[in-house]
Amino acid sequence: MTQTAPAGSGTSEDIVPGAEIYTPEFRADPYPVYAMLRAERPVVRVRTPRFDSYLVTRYADARQALSDPRLSKDLYRAGDTYLQVFGEKARQINTNMLNSDPPEHTRLRRLVTQAFTPRRIEAMRPRVEEIVERLLDRMAPHGRTEFVDEFALRLPLSVIGSLLGIPDEDHEEILAGTQVIRTVGTGGRSPQEDRAAIGQAQERLHAYFTGLVAAKRREPGEDLVSALITARDGDGRLSEAELVSTCFLLLFAGYQTTSDFLGNAVVALLTHPEQLAELRADPDLLPDAVEELLRFDGSVPVSSFRFATEDLEIGGVPVPAGSIVTVVLSSANHDPELTADPDDLRLRRGDTAHMAFGHGIHYCLGTALARLEATTALRRILVRLPDLQLDVPVEELQWLPAASAFRGLLELPLRFTPTPIPGGTR
Template sequence: MTEHVVRGSDIYTDEFAADPYPTFARLRADQPVCPVSSPRFDQYLITTFDDARAALTDPRLSKDLYGPGQHYLRLFGPNSEGLNKNMLNSDPPEHTRLRRIISQAFAPRRIEALRPRVAQIVDGLLDKIVPQGRAELMHEFAIPLPMMVICELLGIPEADHARVLDWTQVIRTSGSSRRPPEEERAAVQEAQLKLHDYLVDLMQAKRAHPADDIIGALIDSCDRDGALSEAELVTTTFLLLFAGHQTTADFLGNATLALLTHPEQFELLRTTPQLLPSAIEELLRFDGPLPVASPRIATEDVEYQGVCIPRGSVVGVVINSANHDPAHFADPDQLDLRRVRGPHLGFGYGVHYCLGVSLARMEAQIGLSALLRRLPGLRLGVPLAEVRRLPAASPFRGLLELPVTFAASAAS
């Protein structure tokens, strides 16, 4: 297959941010393994379902960005290690060790016990929205819901939630402001450093006043068992904090927008609420919050679709393209809440399959169910073209704002 390097500026446009799926379709058809050159970093994109699933379990594609090659330096800069040298960016046996420690905190039984508290948080947020008749759902609902849940689960004091949220949002929305790039990078680095220092101080406070929460359990693994180093204690907490709210917030926004722009599917779900569990899987397949899996590094020359990916190359597995592959999904660009549940890759695949899947599904079910029930007549508050999104080149697919209107009511 002829290899043609695609410029990132030709892909990551405003049109792509609004709807990346026509671009993904062209890549799958014309260049399913596509080298892309961009200012951030060059990478090979893998876009078909079969190749994506294979790549996600390919031991030649390493997640260890902090090994001998020190790939994190060229990808994310020198300040990233203090927060990002964690389970996500590691291979077995390190990944296996870290995942085993963390998985106990996300056991389905423990997560299910949170259901009443999640419902309480959802109702509390909606109690403020319901009387208004309009809302900006990202900042009034979709973002605070998973942030409040993960902060409580971790044991981050309520008084600190607002500033922790501010720091994480600076990182999430990088590239969306009109500031010069150097100012944007400086803001992100400052937020990373402040969040790192906060977590270091929080560990000291938690040691002085132990509590029955995830951070307390991680500290115990560090201090008593020696299973975690001090640095791993901080980076693991950051991973759980960021991953525990970022993708869920973006999913809630994407899912709500998808329903609002597909009124027949919206009405189907409103009148058939028992479809909600399977609908969430379809909404995740249709427009997931993590379009490209976190970077992998080729540890040797690797061939996919006749294209040689040279040793040391960055590989991006395009989850959202794989989930629209017509070889695996009939009419993949159609939102079909009655679709027979298929093997989508929205939660990943293999050893890096999402650890927080039970929590994400529960928050999505409770959150979307409450929106359908408590906001009658829900509709977009601006034309679709005016909905503000994360930048096209962002590693996340999500909305900056989601203005809506509905029938105001004093009742719950």
Template sequence: MTDQAVPAADLYTDEFAVDPYPAFAKMRTDSPVCPVTSPRFDSFLITRFDDAKAALTDPRLSKDLYGPGQHFLRIFGPNSEGLNKNMLNSDPPEHSRLRQITSRAFAPRRLEALRPRVAQIVAELVDRIVPRGEADLMRDFAIPLPMMVIGELLGIPTRDRERVLDWTQVIRESGSSGRPPAVEKAAVQEAQAWLHGYLTDLVTAKRAEPGDDMVSMLIAACDEEGVLSERELVSTTFLLLFAGHQTTADFMGNAMVALLTNPDQLDLLRKTPELLPHAIEELLRFDGPLPVASPRIATEDLEYQGVRIPEGSIVGVVINSANHDPEHFEDPDRLDLRRDRGPHLGFGHGVHYCLGVSLARMEAQLGIGALLRRLPGLRLAKPAEELRRLPAASPFRGLIELPVRFSA
């Protein structure tokens, strides 16, 4: 790392957790490729749109964390293979094989068939909220909705979903409990071990009694075609489970806060509901749930913006900064639901482009649409700056609570 490296503690302040965009603007101007040092691992953050887009398809930036370099040790630590050695942490041709098998489960026809069921889950959750006049939209809606949807897709029995959700929340909220780091780390490891055991048992149960779900489909690919190993089965299921609900939950929370703090835009959307699909893209650009794409590794010495990134360095592509780059988005810090839909990087770019994009859009459209339609007079129950959030250094940008009131 160079002398100009920023200690993570200086970057990830309490103000940053509430509003990281001024810090991103400063980085784009002063240090567009910014070395950051942290007790966990050092990295280079790429903050401008053009560089971010180029980096996401740069073959010199590898996602193979479990290859010969064993880079996972610095990022996830030992014993992480069971859950994390999946398509997101691999390069082609491994990646292509894993993605191809899994994408069968996301075929457009299969997803469209799911729409009525997603609408039903949305309706049931909102039914429970409506008579109360107040709710925590994270706990009562944004977190359970994607969990129930992905639970159903994967074939996780209804009786287990709450427990699975509790354990995944330990990972999501790590760093925000105020407990000492060693205690937090132990809690995350316990959660990972539990999830690994649970998903391994789920695979065994589905193998004995297959259903019409994604896990059974992946088992068939493993047993009949031999294109997937047992370990890959479990780690792919974990990826789908975690990626399938975490980001969507945080996105819906962030999107609702953005709307509730921009009443003119909320009003526009209420009056023009057909704008919703377009609005979802702007809301994702405006405040996405995955501020930094998952870590890449430099396979050789390389240079971005004149900054040398030595071989073996960890590189973070800052999606939320790229999506606020004024070179690409006029007046980027303004929420403008009618904005021309320039391509944002909220779902990534390149071979790792989000596999669940259509499902995420469907859930967000049905979910946010129902909240706006069925909760009249919806407003925040406390100022946006005071909402409890995931810590600034969390890989996710999201809320722990979203208290609201409305006319019951």
């Protein structure tokens, strides 16, 4: 970075070109850049080809920003800023609780929470265990795997598909659409071509969920979509647009984030062999280990956008009305004010109040499901693949684009000693 004013002294005129932050080195390891930002520019305005955004990188500032009602999540209130960032086509899949403020957010979250109960999630445990074993059965005899495609994507897609009532035969269609959105910027396309591809993928997914809601309305089942159709808040229900958009939100939030986290967690363990050995020796450590892995390298590096509804300050930096604000959750999780030696992986670190699932009224609704999937998957991977290791040097791993909304791998080649399927072919 070229600007080195004292921390907290920034003004709304301080602008850092995104190219100075989102470098190839950042793509592989963003945490040194986050450390520099926390020290030199804890709240900084960054310019990218599509828009400017204020990045908030310190833990205390992040918690404040995520709780500040002056930072709106209502995309309609953002007006032209919304259109500039997302485009008109995105409106149809963004009419949900993630993109709303109270009282609308309160109503929508209450309705979704009725269907997304702890009892329903706990009832998914046998299904999660079954899917994990089936995927490991496919991998174990071969001695090599591309973990992202063969496991990390498949497990959460199968789980959230079961929860929502998506037929297994539709998984490939869902996968194709979501991966266009996830991997934007990796196909050598121009920004205009990327936006067109995303728009087409969004339209296909919107059409799919419109049809799924209609089918569940005709023939309700025991799935979450059927429960959402009947959920009531007083005299109100979710509108058709809200139902379709909520299905899209639950799919993406419940599948893509877990998928990327599984890859990140495996890499973190394999590159910290002493911590991996400790976990193998004490499997009861796994719940604490998952929390530390979420803090250490979570799959959601930044919050979804907020829009300043009035002039305000964050960390002493003026943020004018109409500005986009992005809270850098991964930076907050590596702030020394949160925990000592934050760049070290310590599976016995204990509770750190990390922000991998956000903070405030938009705190992730699917935390219980994500933890269930992660602990189940890692527990069985440690048992079934005891000598697991990277199949390429760590520096050759290909990560998602630096400015992506997700932190994850495009591919994760692994190798291990082949083992037969327990009990024969399944």
